[in-house]
Amino acid sequence: AQSVAQPEDQVNVAEGNPLTVKCTYSVSGNPYLFWYVQYPNRGLQFLLKYITGDNLVKGSYGFEAEFNKSQTSFHLKKPSALVSDSALYFCAVSYPSGGYNKLIFGAGTRLAVHP
Amino acid sequence: NAGVMQNPRHLVRRRGQEARLRCSPVKGHSHVYWYRQLPEEGLKFMVYLQKENIIDESGMPKERFSAEFPKEGPSILRIQQVVRGDSAAYFCASSLRDSDQPQHFGDGTRLSIL
Numbered sequence A: 001a002q003s004v005a006q007p008e009d010q011v012n013v014a015e016g017n018p019l020t021v022k023c024t025y026s027v028s029g030n031p032y033l034f035w036y037v038q039y040p041n042r043g044l045q046f047l048l049k050y051i052t053g054d055n056l057v058k059g060s061y062g063f064e065a066e067f068n069k070s071q072t073s074f075h076l077k078k079p080s081a082l083v084s085d086s087a088l089y090f091c092a093v094s095y096p097s098g099g100y101n102k103l104i105f106g107a108g109t110r111l112a113v114h115p
Numbered sequence B: 001n002a003g004v005m006q007n008p009r010h011l012v013r014r015r016g017q018e019a020r021l022r023c024s025p026v027k028g029h030s031h032v033y034w035y036r037q038l039p040e041e042g043l044k045f046m047v048y049l050q051k052e053n054i055i056d057e058s059g060m061p062k063e064r065f066s067a068e069f070p071k072e073g074p075s076i077l078r079i080q081q082v083v084r085g086d087s088a089a090y091f092c093a094s095s096l097r098d099s100d101q102p103q104h105f106g107d108g109t110r111l112s113i114l
Helices: none
Strands: A003-005 A010-014 A019-021 A024-026 A032-038 A044-050 A056-058 A064-068 A073-078 A087-094 A109-114 B005-007 B010-013 B019-024 B031-037 B043-050 B053-056 B065-068 B075-079 B088-095 B109-113
Touching (some): A024 A073, A044 A064, A073 A087, B005 B088, B010 B019, B019 B088, B019 B109, B031 B075, B043 B065, B043 B075, B075 B088
Parallel strands (some): A010 A109, B010 B109
Antiparallel strands (some): A003 A024, A019 A073, A032 A044, A032 A087, A056 A064, A064 A073, A087 A109, B005 B019, B019 B075, B031 B043, B043 B053, B088 B109
16 A cells, blocks of 8 residues: 655754654655645645656755655755744655546654754 | 635534535646645545546545536535534645646635534
8 A cells, every 4th residue: 555654743953953854655666756844724835846867856945855765765854944944744655647646645744943 | 826725714514514615726727636634644635626527536435525626616625414523624736737746735624513
């Protein structure tokens, strides 16, 4: 069965320190991979995606993610965290067919950046 | 450019009533998805529609739930005879036709069942 795991419910990091939010997946074939961020009472905002090509993808707000096929991981990273990065982060995968994406989401990781 | 617009933002219904959730996709987007988010959980796919067609409804409960995306007007997610377990945030997303395009999400409708 296709699934996405975000092993950490919460990640705490001090402002200015690097952050990593982990994601692993179990989808056969060549999935598309996405990261979204959710602020309170809002919808999801797209951060970045991996379709093919370079394993390191850069996205919005200074975030980047590294695709590792052998480890089936797609960890989200940022070199220097900001307090305003505090939010709920979702990893998602899809195995597109028929020209559309049915996203499978992880349970989410709450990022708390402390001043 | 307007993003995905969902209304109402909050909806309160009593058990047994009907709930109608509306979604206007980004202008030019022909793909609409509905997802449900239960408290402290990730989003779960419900249904994927194109104009006048339901393409994939594999995530929809078999009873009481229906969705449409008419030629004119917003997409509608309809829940008949609501029960307490239907309380959740319902999100609509839209995208361009190509499957590698990211989905743009609305701010959701938070449905509360009394």
